Amino acid sequence: MDALTTLVILLSYVVSILRICSAVDSITVNQMIQDGETITSAGGSFELGFFSRPANSNKRYLGIWYKKVATGTVAWVANRELPLNDTSGVLKVTDQGKLVLLNGANTIIWSSNSSRSAQNPNAQLLESGNLVMKNGNDSDPENFLWQSFDHPSSTLLPGMKLGRNIITGLDRRLSSWKSTDDPSRGNFTYRLDPNGFPQLIVMQGSDVTFRSGPWNGLRFSGFPEMRPNPVFKYDFVFNEKEMYFTFDLVNSSVITRLELNPNGDLQRLVWIDRTQGWTVYATAQKDDCDIYALCGGYATCNINDSPRCDCMKGFVPKFPDEWNRMDWSGGCDRNIALNCQNGDGFLKYSGIKLPDTRNxxxxxxMNLKECESLCLRTCSCTAYSNLDISRGGSGCLLWFDNLTDIRDFTEDGQEFYVRMAASEVDAFASSSKRKKQRWVISISASIVALILLSLLLGLYILKKKKKKKKKLKRKGTMLYNLEGSQTNERQEDLDLPLFDLTTICNATNNFSIDNKLGQEGFGSVYKVST
Structure with a gap:
């Protein structure tokens, strides 16, 4: 090794040491990150460097993890599929504006890709957790040469986009770790499916396991719990350039992330300082009714019912024996086939998660009336609804073929209209009319009964009052004071004649014993002389 080479190596180590001491958040073409070294975002929230999984193994990965809190919680991994087997790894920035990860043999085992020309390229770890390649001091995200946010691992951080760039074809999706100790890609992915009207789906290999439902202007129809809150806000963007879902913090003091775990569960996690740990705020797959197409086609799932699956109106189980054995995957068939030429109609369903929109x-x-007309003219159309339910409803969403993965929310769901044979629409309309009539009659009868009961109660109270009044009349007496003056008590309306004491004394000869007729329970009885 000549003196010049030795000097260059020494200078590179000095630069690395100075950089670490000054806690820089970026590296340039003349700098590198070796195993054991890190860079930290400006606010200290995230750190970039090398880590091991499992913790005590020789497998080394380049990644980004939380630094201020939840130390060791990894948010992004570069070389997921090809770990280093020792601590010889080095991260460099090339003149072409690429990040390259080299092993001890100076072989590239991972690199960022960029088709843009680079001028004074450098890599910077932003406070958001985004590792970006940029030209000089150009901080415009539109001009980034490359960014880790475009290549997620299993975690969606605030500000990240989950979805597609329609122009470039870039597809940002989450992929689970194989296990908690293995960052390589697992069996599950979470992505925005662009087929039909876009919706978020979780897939296990090539099979859909969960579906969010389409965006309805307020939320994804399968997430009725998505409401404005003081912690974070969310948005769905769909235009000629991009389609993606994203969320941002309303309260910057809250630390939250979305994670697709190795079991395929999509969870929102929140860091709690008091317990110094992550807590599950919400899980997308709440119960069995969130299992994709659990009830098959033309059936609804209600977690509060038993059995959970039920055929829609006008449909019966396709395979009755299997259905009775709680295998609902075969779904349901129509009672009466559609006849587009002779006219069909629509039945309205409310409070549901809209069916799979991939077809x-x-x-x-369009407005809803125009949407209905278009569906009716198109024989293969099986249902329709508003595309956007905000501001009174707008747009048109049409389904073709089977209606699958419908959930009954009862509340907070949406309305949609299912195509049916005209005869069945009339039958259900008549049935609904009869039910309404019975309801009206029942309510009317209840009101009449209530009125009669009130009248009877009023008459009873009035009669009781009259009886009490008569009883008081019979008990009415005449009271006298010591001087013989009289005081009348309750004498109004009395029918009996009243006599003063002088008249009574004269009539009984001053209560003479000769006038006494006998003794009763109420006192002596006297004969009156006239």
Whole structure:
């Protein structure tokens, strides 16, 4: 090794030491990050460097993890599929504006890709947790040469986009770790499916295991709990350039993330300082009714019912024996086939998670009436609804073929209209009319009964008052004071004649014993002389 080479190596170590001491958040072409070294975002929230999984193994990965809190919680991994087997790894920035990860043999085992030309390129770890490649001091995200937010691992951080760039074809999706100790890609992915009207789906290999339902202007129809809150806000963007879901913090003091875990569960986690740990704020897959197509086609799932699956109106189980054995995957068939030429109609359903939209079409400018007309004219159309339910409803969403993965929310769900044979629409309308009539009659009868009961109660109270009044009349007496003056008590309305004491004394000869007729329970009885 010549003196010049030795000097360059020494200078690189000095630069690395100075950089670590000054806690820089970026590296340039003339710098590197070796195993054991890190860079930290400006606010100290995230750190970039090398880590091991399992913790005591020789497998080394380049990644980004939380630094201020939840130390060791990894948010992003570069070389997921090809770990280093020792601590010889080095991260460098090339003149072409790429990040390259080299092993001890100076072989590239991972690199960032960029088709843009680079001028004075450098890599910076932002406070958001985003590792970006940029030209000089250009901090415009539109001009980044590359960014880790475009290549998520299993975690979605605030400000990240989950979805597609329609122009470039970039597809940002989450992929689970194989296990808690193995960052390599597991069996589950979480992505925005662009087929039909976009919706978020969890897949196990090539099979869908969970579906969010389409965005309805307020939320995804399968997430009725998505409401404005003081912690974070969310948005769905769908235009000619991009389609993606994102969320941002309202309260910057809250630390939260979305994670697709190795079991395929999509969870929102929140860091709690008091317990110094992550807590599950919400899980997308709440119960069995969130299992994709549990009830098959033309059936609804209600977690509060037993059995949970039920055929829609006008449909019966396709395989009755299996259905009775709680295998609902075969779904339901129509009672009466559609006849587009002779006219069909629609039945309205309310409070539901809209069916799978991967085989759907949409029009943003139509109203609901125009949507119904278009569906009726298209024989293969099986249902329709508003595309956007905000501001009174707008747009048109049309389904074709089977209606699958419908959930009954009872409340906070949506309305949609299912195509049925005209005869069945009339039958259900008549049945509904009869039910309404019975309801009206029942309510009317209840009101009449209540009125009669009130009248009877009033008459009873009035009669009781009259009886009490008569009883008081019979008990009415005449009271006298010591001087013989009289005081009348309750004498109004008395029918009996009243006599003063002088008249009574004269009539009984001053209560003479000769006038006494006998003794009763109420006192002596005297004969009156006239």
């Amino acid at each position: 759907s079409e949409f029009n943003r400018s």
